Amino acid sequence: MKPFKTYSFFALMIVSVMACIPEKQLKVTVLETSAGGNKLTQLNEFTIFGENTSEVTIFPEKQYQTITGFGGAFTESSAYLLNKLSKENRQEVLEAYFSEKGANYSLTRTHMNSCDFSLTNYSYTPVEGDKELKHFSIKEDKDDLIPMIKDAMAISKEGFKLFASPWTAAPWMKDNKKWVGGKLLPEYYDTWALFFSKYVDAYNAEGIDIWGFTVENEPHGNGDNWESMLFSPEEMTDFVQNHLGPKLEADGKGDLIILGYDQNREGIKEWVDVMYKDEASSKYYDGTAIHWYESTYDFFPKALQYAHKKAPNKYLIQTEACVDSEVPKWKDDAWYWSKEATDWGWDWAPEHQKHLHPKYVPVYRYARDIIGCLNNWVDGWVDWNMVLDTQGGPNWFKNWCVAPVIVDPEKDEVYYTPIYYTLAHFSKYIRPGAKRIDFKNTDDSLMVTATKNPDNSIAIIVFNPTKDPKSFQLNLNDLSKPLSINPQAIQTIMINN
Missing domain, CATH: 2.60.40.1180 (Golgi alpha-mannosidase II)
Incomplete structure (x- = not known):
C-alpha cells in the first residue's frame, strides 16, 4: 500500500500546482x-x-474578399494648402498619412482636369477641336498635385495604388459646351479614350504610375453645381466596351484597372445589370466604384450584396466619402463625437429621401460605414480630401466640406481630427492582400x-x-x-x- 500512497501525494501536488496556473x-x-x-x-x-x-x-x-486598401484623395485644394504650410508641417502631414508610424495609406485617388476642390476650372485639353490632343498638358498639376503625390511616394515604404477620376471633359467636347452637366458628344468618344492614355503617359513621365481609373465621377451629376458630365449605364458601357478598353489595350495599357459607375450605392443595381450583362460588356470593367452620399447612416448592405453577386470576381471599391456641406470645427474634438453634423440632404434632399439624412455623429458615420462596407464585400475604402482649411475649402464653388486633417495656413497650424484617427484604425492595421x-x-x-x-x-x-x-x-x-x-x-x- 505504501507505493500507492506516495503516488497519490504527488498527484495531489500536481493538481494543486496546475490550479494555480492561469488559463x-x-x-x-x-x-x-x-x-x-x-x-x-x-x-x-x-x-x-x-x-x-x-x-x-x-x-x-x-x-471572404481580398482587401485592396484604404486611403484618401490627392486634390488640388489639399496640395495647395500643404504648399502654404512650413516645410516641417507639410512633411509632418504627409508622414501622418503615408508613413508606417502614421496611417500608412495604401489606396488613393486623384482628379483628372479640375473638380470642385480645385481653385479654378481647367482642362488638360484647352484647345478646341484638338481631336488628336496634340496640345495635351498636365502643367496645371505640376506646382501642387504632382509634388504632393511624389513626396507621399517617397515616404510610403510599401507604396500605394493611385487611381484617377475625371469630373468632366473640356466643354468643347460636350453637347452643352459647359463645365457643368451635359454629355460627351459621340464624335469625341475616341478623343476622350485617348485622353486617359495620354494622362497615364504624362504622369509616368513625372515618375508616377497610375493603377487605374473610374470612368466618370458621379455620372448622374451633382445637381448642376460644379464640374460634371452625364452618362447612362448604357452610354458608359458603350464607351468602355468600344472605346476606352480597346484604346488602353492597343496602347499596351491593358493592365490598368477600369471601375464603372462611381456614385451612390442605391443606384448600383441598374448599373451593374448593364455593366455585367454579358461577357462583351464585362470584358474591360475590372470593378464597380461607389460613394456614400445616399445616406448618413444606411450603408445599403442589400445593394452591396447585389453588386458582389453580379460580379463576384471584380473589385467593389468605395471611392469617395466626406462630411459634406459642413464647415469643419477647428480643434474641437467633441464636435466630431456629437450629433451635430448635417449633409446636403438635410436641406436639399426631396421629401421622400429626407429620412436618410438626419443629424449624425461624424466619427460614427465613418466607423459604421467602413465596417458595414467590409462586411458586405467592399474591398477598398477611400476618403475624399486629405487636407482642407478652417473654412472647409478652398473650393471654387464654395462647396465646404470636412477633411481628416484641417490646417490654418496663415498661422501654420495643423489639427488632426478624430476622423483621421478613425480612418487610421483601418488603414494602418488592415493591409493590402488581407482577407476578411x-x-x-x-x-x-x-x-x-x-x-x-x-x-x-x-x-x-x-x-x-x-x-x-x-x-x-x-x-x-x-x-x-x-x-x-x-x-x-x-x-x-x-x-x-
Whole structure:
C-alpha cells in the first residue's frame, strides 16, 4: 500500500500546482480612439462589467474578399494648402498619412482636369477641336498635385495604388459646351479614350504610375453645381466596351484597372445589370466604384450584396466619402463625437429621401460605414480630401466640406481630427492582400469586422457607439481574452502570430 500512497501525494501536488496556473490567454495589442480622449492609444488594462460578458469569436479559416486598401484623395485644394504650410508641417502631414508610424495609406485617388476642390476650372485639353490632343498638358498639376503625390511616394515604404477620376471633359467636347452637366458628344468618344492614355503617359513621365481609373465621377451629376458630365449605364458601357478598353489595350495599357459607375450605392443595381450583362460588356470593367452620399447612416448592405453577386470576381471599391456641406470645427474634438453634423440632404434632399439624412455623429458615420462596407464585400475604402482649411475649402464653388486633417495656413497650424484617427484604425492595421474573415458577435450594440493580413496577423475592429462601456470575451481557436471598450470608441485589436 505504501507505493500507492506516495503516488497519490504527488498527484495531489500536481493538481494543486496546475490550479494555480492561469488559463492560457490570447496575446493581443489593443489600440483605441474614443470620445474620452484616446487617439490610437494602446490599452493594457481592461475592466469587465457584469457577469454575462458578450463574446466575439474569430474564425480565420472562413475567408471572404481580398482587401485592396484604404486611403484618401490627392486634390488640388489639399496640395495647395500643404504648399502654404512650413516645410516641417507639410512633411509632418504627409508622414501622418503615408508613413508606417502614421496611417500608412495604401489606396488613393486623384482628379483628372479640375473638380470642385480645385481653385479654378481647367482642362488638360484647352484647345478646341484638338481631336488628336496634340496640345495635351498636365502643367496645371505640376506646382501642387504632382509634388504632393511624389513626396507621399517617397515616404510610403510599401507604396500605394493611385487611381484617377475625371469630373468632366473640356466643354468643347460636350453637347452643352459647359463645365457643368451635359454629355460627351459621340464624335469625341475616341478623343476622350485617348485622353486617359495620354494622362497615364504624362504622369509616368513625372515618375508616377497610375493603377487605374473610374470612368466618370458621379455620372448622374451633382445637381448642376460644379464640374460634371452625364452618362447612362448604357452610354458608359458603350464607351468602355468600344472605346476606352480597346484604346488602353492597343496602347499596351491593358493592365490598368477600369471601375464603372462611381456614385451612390442605391443606384448600383441598374448599373451593374448593364455593366455585367454579358461577357462583351464585362470584358474591360475590372470593378464597380461607389460613394456614400445616399445616406448618413444606411450603408445599403442589400445593394452591396447585389453588386458582389453580379460580379463576384471584380473589385467593389468605395471611392469617395466626406462630411459634406459642413464647415469643419477647428480643434474641437467633441464636435466630431456629437450629433451635430448635417449633409446636403438635410436641406436639399426631396421629401421622400429626407429620412436618410438626419443629424449624425461624424466619427460614427465613418466607423459604421467602413465596417458595414467590409462586411458586405467592399474591398477598398477611400476618403475624399486629405487636407482642407478652417473654412472647409478652398473650393471654387464654395462647396465646404470636412477633411481628416484641417490646417490654418496663415498661422501654420495643423489639427488632426478624430476622423483621421478613425480612418487610421483601418488603414494602418488592415493591409493590402488581407482577407476578411468570419466572426460571431453576441452583442448587437457593437459593430465588428475582422481580417487576416498577409503576414498572418489578425486585425479585429470593434466599434461601440453607445454611451456605456462594454466588456466582451475575444475567442480564437482554444484561446480567449477578456477585454473591454470605452463608451463612444473604436478599437483595433491585433493578434500577431
